Amino acid sequence: MAILTVHLTRIRNQLEQCRNKLVQGSLMPDDLQTIIDALDEARPKVQDILYIQATGTAPESPVLGMSLYTNGRRIPLPSDRTDWPYESVIEAVHDGWRIISFPNMALMMDDSATYGLGCEFILEK
Amino acid sequence: MQTYDCEPTLTDQQIIEFCKYGYLMLEEVVPDEINKRVIAFCDAYPEGIPNGYLKEAWFVDQVLCNAPAAGAVRSLLGRDFGLPLSISNHRVHCPRTINGGWHRDYGSQQVPKVNYLQLFYYPQATPLEMGPTELLPGSHYLSMPSHFMRHLDAIADAHKTAAPAGSIFITVYSIWHRASTATAAGIRNLIKYTYWRTAAPTRDWVIDPAFRLENADFATGSPEPRRDWSRVCHDAARMYLWLRGELDNYEWIGGLAWPATATAAQAKGFCPGLPADLA
Numbered sequence: 185m186a187i188l189t190v191h192l193t194r195i196r197n198q199l200e201q202c203r204n205k206l207v208q209g210s211l212m213p214d215d216l217q218t219i220i221d222a223l224d225e226a227r228p229k230v231q232d233i234l235y236i237q238a239t240g241t242a243p244e245s246p247v248l249g250m251s252l253y254t255n256g257r258r259i260p261l262p263s264d265r266t267d268w269p270y271e272s273v274i275e276a277v278h279d280g281w282r283i284i285s286f287p288n289m290a291l292m293m294d295d296s297a298t299y300g301l302g303c304e305f306i307l308e309k
Numbered sequence: 310m311q312t313y314d315c316e317p318t319l320t321d322q323q324i325i326e327f328c329k330y331g332y333l334m335l336e337e338v339v340p341d342e343i344n345k346r347v348i349a350f351c352d353a354y355p356e357g358i359p360n361g362y363l364k365e366a367w368f369v370d371q372v373l374c375n376a377p378a379a380g381a382v383r384s385l386l387g388r389d390f391g392l393p394l395s396i397s398n399h400r401v402h403c404p405r406t407i408n409g410g411w412h413r414d415y416g417s418q419q420v421p422k423v424n425y426l427q428l429f430y431y432p433q434a435t436p437l438e439m440g441p442t443e444l445l446p447g448s449h450y451l452s453m454p455s456h457f458m459r460h461l462d463a464i465a466d467a468h469k470t471a472a473p474a475g476s477i478f479i480t481v482y483s484i485w486h487r488a489s490t491a492t493a494a495g496i497r498n499l500i501k502y503t504y505w506r507t508a509a510p511t512r513d514w515v516i517d518p519a520f521r522l523e524n525a526d527f528a529t530g531s532p533e534p535r536r537d538w539s540r541v542c543h544d545a546a547r548m549y550l551w552l553r554g555e556l557d558n559y560e561w562i563g564g565l566a567w568p569a570t571a572t573a574a575q576a577k578g579f580c581p582g583l584p585a586d587l588a
Contacts, residue, residue, distance in 0.1 A: 235460050239535075248535060251409065251462035258408040260490060261463035263443075268463060300453040301461060302535055 191226035198222060230256045232309040234281055236273050237302040241287050243273040248302040273305045281307035312389040312507060313373075317514040318380030321549075322525065324514060327385065328548040329529055329541075331449035331481040332468075338377040339430065339475035347372065347432040351398055351498045358397050362500075372430060373502070378477045382426055382504050384514040385479075385552065391505030399499040403439055403491035409462050410487035411445070412455040417483035420449055421548035421556065423506070427480045430500040434474045440491030441470045442499065447529060448485035450536070450544045458485070512553040522587055523580040525549075527568040542568045550587070558586045 198219050205211040237249035250268055252259045261268060270276040277283065287303035319327070327333050339347075346367065354361055362368045373379075373392055382390055414427070435441045445451075445467050469489055470478055480486070482503070491497065527542035527549075543561045546568035550556045566582025 235462075237461070237464075247465070249461055249464040251460050258462070260406060260408050263463060263467065263469065263489075265463070265465045300451065300457065301464065 188226065188228075191222065195219060195222045195226065234276060234307040234309075236270070236276065236305045236307065237300075238273055238287075238305060239302055241289075241303045243277065243283070243305070245272060245303065247271055247273070273307070276307055281309055284308050310391045310394060310505065310507075312391050313379060314389050315374070315376070315379050315383050317384035318377065319384035320515045320517045321512075321520045322517070324384060324552060325525055325527060325545060325549050327479075327481075328545040328552070329527065330446040331484040332444055332446065332478055333381060333480075334470065334472065334476065334478045335377050335381065336476045337473045338375055338477055339372060339432070341475060343367070343371040344432040344474045347430075347500070348498060351400060351432070351500075352496075355400055356398070357400070358395060360396055362396050363393070372500070375477065378428065378479070381479055382428070385423055385426060386504055386506040387508035387510065387513055389507050391507055393502035393504060396500060396502045399488070399501060401440060401488070401491065401497045401499075403493055403495050403497055405440065405491050407440070407488050407490045409459060411458040411461045411464070411485055412487065413458075413483050413485055417455075419452055420481060420483065420544065421551040423481065423510075423548065423552060425482055425506060426504045427482050428477055428502055428504065429470070429480070430477045430502075431472055432474060432498050432500065435470075435472055435476075435497060435499075436493075437469055437471045437489075438491060438493035439495065439497045440489045441472065443467050443469045443487050443489045444480065445485040447535070447541065449481040449483045450541070451485065510552050510554040512555075523567065523583050525568070539563070539565060539569045555587060558584045560584070 198215075202211055202215050202219065205215060232255070233253040235249075235251040236247055238245035238247055247265070247268065247270060250261055250270070252261060252269075270279070273283070283305055285304075285306035287305065323333075350362065350365070350368075351359070362372075369392070429442060431441070433439075445464055470476075472478070527545045528538070529541055546561075547556060547559065550559050562582045567580050568582070
């Protein structure tokens with residue numbers, strides 16, 4: 185059974201219980217809060233993504249560029265690097281981000297021809 | 310193709326600065342009465358490619374052949390350069406939000422050849438609030454294709470070309486750029502066009518008798534974080550020497566040899582890496 189169906193079945197059962205309690209005159213705010221919590225849990229979890237272009241392959245390297253996606257949307261970042269949320273990859277890791285991709289060395293075989301914007305790390309929450 | 314000629318205005322070091330950073334800003338070079346006329350024309354013909362401009366003598370004289378801009382183009386492209394064959398207007402209704410958007414224009418090639426130049430003209434004042442084009446200085450040496458840039462957003466040391474009305478900036482065609490977020494309300498026009506080389510590259514610009522190649526400054530002024538510092542000097546030197554028509558005389562020997570500026574500054578008669586034919 186799909187996860188969403190499990191959640192919907194659970195919410196439906198809770199609503200039936202609330203209806204019965206309402207008929208009996210015993211419905212309490214906590215009963216409704218339970219349904220609210222269930223709805224929050226049923227919402228699909230969306231991966232947050234943080235791209236960081238750094239000056240080197242070490243996670244301590246200073247950040248050259250950054251892109252942030254939260255809840256499935258790109259979040260514009262300020263132009264001024266002093267306003268960016270992290271100064272290095274390791275700072276982002278300390279804030280709970282997990283590295284899912286390290287700079288790809290295979291692309292750097294010819295350093296006279298292959299240039300991008302620094303060494304790119306991809307992180308997620 | 311219609312060609313144009315005039316006196317060059319850039320010196321060797323100004324040419325080198327263009328090679329290093331990939332752009333040159335000329336502020337308030339178009340007279341205000343022409344700016345107003347262009348804006349009125351843009352309002353009357355708001356399409357993206359208003360090639361009707363090309364038939365307007367006043368536009369050709371005052372914008373396409375604008376003395377400071379044409380003098381810089383003449384310096385970089387040589388005599389009898391070709392005037393634009395088409396014009397586009399990046400006309401924007403502000404405010405608007407920009408996410409990502411970094412790109413190099415279609416057909417970008419790797420330097421050092423400079424066979425055409427891209428010019429951008431703001432007929433109205435374009436402060437940060439009106440979303441000026443954002444450039445990444447030095448990025449014309451970064452070979453990343455545009456479709457690999459789609460995820461990029463904030464980049465350190467990017468430069469927003471905020472400028473007064475009548476400003477024109479000239480770029481190496483392959484420089485990375487994007488629109489930027491505009492927070493103010495109104496219409497922003499950005500006229501964009503390309504000039505073409507018809508003459509073989511040669512050192513045909515303003516010659517400063519005090520200029521010495523061994524002392525030329527090819528460094529970008531601060532530690533270049535994106536790439537090896539000496540390679541940045543090398544790439545700028547290659548472009549500069551290509552513009553002189555003398556690239557075949559140059560072979561980079563690496564290390565801190567010329568054109569690495571620190572070595573050159575300390576040369577005192579011996580400048581390793583500087584081709585004898587060019588000294």
